[in-house]
Amino acid sequence: MKRLAIFLEGKTEQIFIDKFLREFISMQNLAIETVEASGTECPRFTTIISSDNLTNQTKYEVLLFNSCSDRRVISDLVERYENLKNEGYNSFLAIRDLYPEYTYDERDEAKEDSHFFIRDFENTTIIYATMEVETWFIAELNHYPKIDTRLTVENIKNNLINLESMDNFEKDMVEPSKQLNKIYNLVDKHWSKSEKGIVRTVNNLDYENLYYNTREQMPSLNQLITKLDEFFID
């Protein structure tokens, strides 16, 4: 069995990655355990949120570790790396936002700075979901009419922003969460960080589109998918 641990900074990433994996990996082969950390200081208290059963057919076990804080993701990875490795985890990912500490132009600096702390770790990658993970959702154009039939790309173009002509989503979306909210507001809906709000968007995303098309415009998403492919493709 292969084991992958993914460290995330919040509920949005946790729900999205969970759904993403379940879209592409057969249920029989996949077991996801989701853990949430609480407490801003050491020691961290962890709570198991959900845990799929392990069966004879389980080929991949994935730990989604929600740090519940942007300032804790890499620390949680660093603190737990040895133990998880000893438990048989052979691949590690951490997903972080650049926002608010770094600008888009400082993304290489961010990667270099954080790489220092994992320089001796095997199969470990930190992915910066520039600027926030919502950038990926904004760029997945097929989901808007599912949120509301009136929310067409045409409507968004006429009233707010031409998403089809964006040269560089990652650069131009400075505050993606606010931008996504503005788009939803066009039809009196909101992007909210509540579990219900996140699930609504995540469930309406077109995962094939994300996998085959959206990633082409989005180096950070492309990096994530490439890393997941490396792990899941035998």
Place this chain on the structure above:
Amino acid sequence: MYIESISFERKYFEKNKWEIDNFYLSKINLIAGKNASGKTRILNSISTLIDFLREGNIDSDSLYYSWNIKLIKNKIEYIYDLKIDNSIVLFEELKIDNDIYFSRDKEGKGKIIYESKKDLELDFAIENSKILLANKRDKIQHLLLEPIFNWINSFYLFEFGDSLGQGHRYDIRNNIPNNDKQVVYKFKKGLDKFGDKFKNRIIETFNGIGYGIEDIYIKDIVYQVYALYIKENSEEISQREISQGMFRVLSLVVQITYLEFSSKKNITILIDDIGEGLDFERANNLIKYLVKNAKMQRNKLQLIMTTNDRLVMNNVSLEHWIIVDKDDNGKINFYSEKTHSKIFKKFKRIGLNNFDFFSSEYYKEN
């Protein structure tokens, strides 16, 4: 008055020496370092100087000590140099705002400013085993030295890894040494001087750190010998029966509350191994209390703590950190926001625990 920097050298044998060079301090300091990196020695370098200055004489058989300490009082800079070797003062000098106030050689001869007559310097010859500074307290002739004496007399070293006075009662017939073991004495003195207000503040602070005592008091256990007692869950517990960690916190709270209530203006508190032996929650609360207290009394208190504890490091903002690191050649290097601001700023943006800064040795990166 507070210490801005200190350089110190001590030779044990001809070739065996330990030194720190230009160790800079702020008002609140957490000295973080691995075991044997020199944290405690740094505190001792300061407290040994204080001991000598309180004593006024050199009766040490140590081979060699040398200090250069910079003190600041209301923007006035005092630089004091003292070198001693084999019970003799080799050199002693005080500069106030770059002007030499006194200077003496190993014969004990030198010159000192006479304040009441402007620009007058007097010759002197002092025994070569005596420290001039300690022997020149005089509010008419040497008023400028007063802040230094106040600083010397308001200096406290707490060795948190030690018992902090758990085995010490207060015997009224004995002289009271000015050290961190005199908790019963300080409590009695505080109670006599400030009454229930003093006691209630101790209970409030102590319980705020995570304990639950109902009362604290002293009892005359043998004629004129006092011991400390607490009441917890309606049960009386003597100081000997209190758990070690709990007593350390109680002792620290009593002694710091005493300082808070007293009108001293220049308090320097050194705490070695802060939080040692405490659980997470209490260590966390104790640190918060100390830092908050130090911030509130910024103009009169300098706090210098040492640790190698992860929980403590995670609970003290990096702005207060000084990392002590011994390199392969035995040289002691320091890293603080003052000396290495770029790397501190860079680290803060990455979003990690403070402890990761220390454990990864990121501070050494250029």
